[in-house]
Amino acid sequence: MSIDVRNVTKTFGSYTALSDVNLHVKDGELVALLGPSGSGKTTLLRIIAGLEIPDDNPGSSILFHGEDVARRQVGERQVGFVFQHYALFKHMSVFENIAFGLRVRPRHLRPSNDEINEKVNRLLKLIQLENLGKRFPAQLSGGQRQRVALARALAIEPRVLLLDEPFGALDAKVRQGLRNWLRRLHDELHVTSILVTHDQEEALEVADRVVVMNNARIEQVGTPSEVFHNPASEFVMDFLGNVNVFHGRIENGQAQLGNLLVNVPSMEQKPAQNANVYIRPHELQIELHANGTPSLPATVSRINPAGSYAKIVLAASDGRELQVDLPFEQFAELNLHAGDHVFVSPKKVRVFVPEYVI
Numbered sequence: 140m141s142i143d144v145r146n147v148t149k150t151f152g153s154y155t156a157l158s159d160v161n162l163h164v165k166d167g168e169l170v171a172l173l174g175p176s177g178s179g180k181t182t183l184l185r186i187i188a189g190l191e192i193p194d195d196n197p198g199s200s201i202l203f204h205g206e207d208v209a210r211r212q213v214g215e216r217q218v219g220f221v222f223q224h225y226a227l228f229k230h231m232s233v234f235e236n237i238a239f240g241l242r243v244r245p246r247h248l249r250p251s252n253d254e255i256n257e258k259v260n261r262l263l264k265l266i267q268l269e270n271l272g273k274r275f276p277a278q279l280s281g282g283q284r285q286r287v288a289l290a291r292a293l294a295i296e297p298r299v300l301l302l303d304e305p306f307g308a309l310d311a312k313v314r315q316g317l318r319n320w321l322r323r324l325h326d327e328l329h330v331t332s333i334l335v336t337h338d339q340e341e342a343l344e345v346a347d348r349v350v351v352m353n354n355a356r357i358e359q360v361g362t363p364s365e366v367f368h369n370p371a372s373e374f375v376m377d378f379l380g381n382v383n384v385f386h387g388r389i390e391n392g393q394a395q396l397g398n399l400l401v402n403v404p405s406m407e408q409k410p411a412q413n414a415n416v417y418i419r420p421h422e423l424q425i426e427l428h429a430n431g432t433p434s435l436p437a438t439v440s441r442i443n444p445a446g447s448y449a450k451i452v453l454a455a456s457d458g459r460e461l462q463v464d465l466p467f468e469q470f471a472e473l474n475l476h477a478g479d480h481v482f483v484s485p486k487k488v489r490v491f492v493p494e495y496v497i
């Protein structure tokens with residue numbers, strides 16, 4: 140089922156938590172709301188759920204499959220929830236926790252006991268906890284509890300699944316496992332899902348599209364690749380991964396990065412102005428000798444080879460700190476050590492000026 144958020148604003152007293160937000164979520168899509176703390180992600184999710192009411196502005200609406208649900212209560216929206224803090228019933232077994240939403244249905248809508256048994260067993264299998272139905276929540280790990288919370292949300296066959304930092308309280312390894320598992324589950328079930336997270340890696344790995352939020356507004360909506368490789372704003376560039384930032388000037392199609400001039404042909408016709416130049420760590424290259432291409436002299440300060448890339452921290456000759464991620468073959472070839480004098484040059488730059496983005 141598709142979801143449309145149209146011109147939604149939400150104020151709490153004099154504080155604006157959402158400012159004229161518009162969003163379309165396609166049927167069967169998994170969308171991540173990504174942004175720093177306080178950017179409005181949870182408020183937007185709660186408004187979609189019907190747990191929070193948007194300001195009463197003309198033209199403001201929430202549509203499920205084209206139908207305005209503004210006056211529909213939470214219970215009528217057929218929404219499944221999973222929150223960060225597993226809200227499982229402690230005194231109920233895993234099986235009963237999952238069955239709960241079905242057992243509390245009005246008598247004429249309630250499935251028979253046999254149907255409930257069959258459905259819960261199917262869900263237990265889906266979350267790979269077939270043998271743990273009789274356990275109580277206290278006897279499960281954090282990751283297992285979140286899988287039960289997800290099965291419980293799915294039991295009512297929601298039209299929409301809303302997940303608010305569902306893995307936020309778990310350690311990195313478990314998070315990673317559940318993330319992959321959630322993606323596979325989504326590919327199997329195709330329930331339209333919205334996942335709130337402040338973890339950019341999680342959003343980029345799991346979601347079909349990422350909605351980047353900042354200060355009560357949506358900064359950009361796009362596929363993980365679009366938002367990462369073509370950020371629409373400095374905020375998105377900065378929020379999605381590490382960056383080297385140069386506050387400089389752009390003139391005659393050239394950006395000045397410290398002592399280095401870099402060609403930015405698309406800025407040739409633009410008047411001279413101040414600009415911020417962003418370069419991701421993997422977009423800088425290191426040479427042992429100046430080879431004629433424009434480069435910044437720098438000294439290696441630290442090397443961290445523990446990861447899928449070697450992370451090199453350098454001090455440029457003007458004192459600025461630079462971060463470079465190098466593939467291991469290249470790192471081995473350069474045979475770098477702290478204290479080495481090298482030359483750093485950008486393979487790619489992104490220039491942001493007040494009204495212009497390259």
Ligand SMILES: Nc1ncnc2c1ncn2[C@@H]1O[C@H](COP(=O)(O)OP(=O)(O)OP(=O)(O)O)[C@@H](O)[C@H]1O
Nearest residue numbers: 151154156174175176177178179180181182183337
């Ligand atoms: N009921 C409320 N009353 C007053 N202010 C609120 C209320 N709910 C949210 N806010 C404020 O609105 C802003 C957005 O909150 P929201 O929970 O949507 O942010 P978030 O992006 O989900 O952040 P986090 O990642 O920390 O949960 C915050 O500054 C918050 O303090």
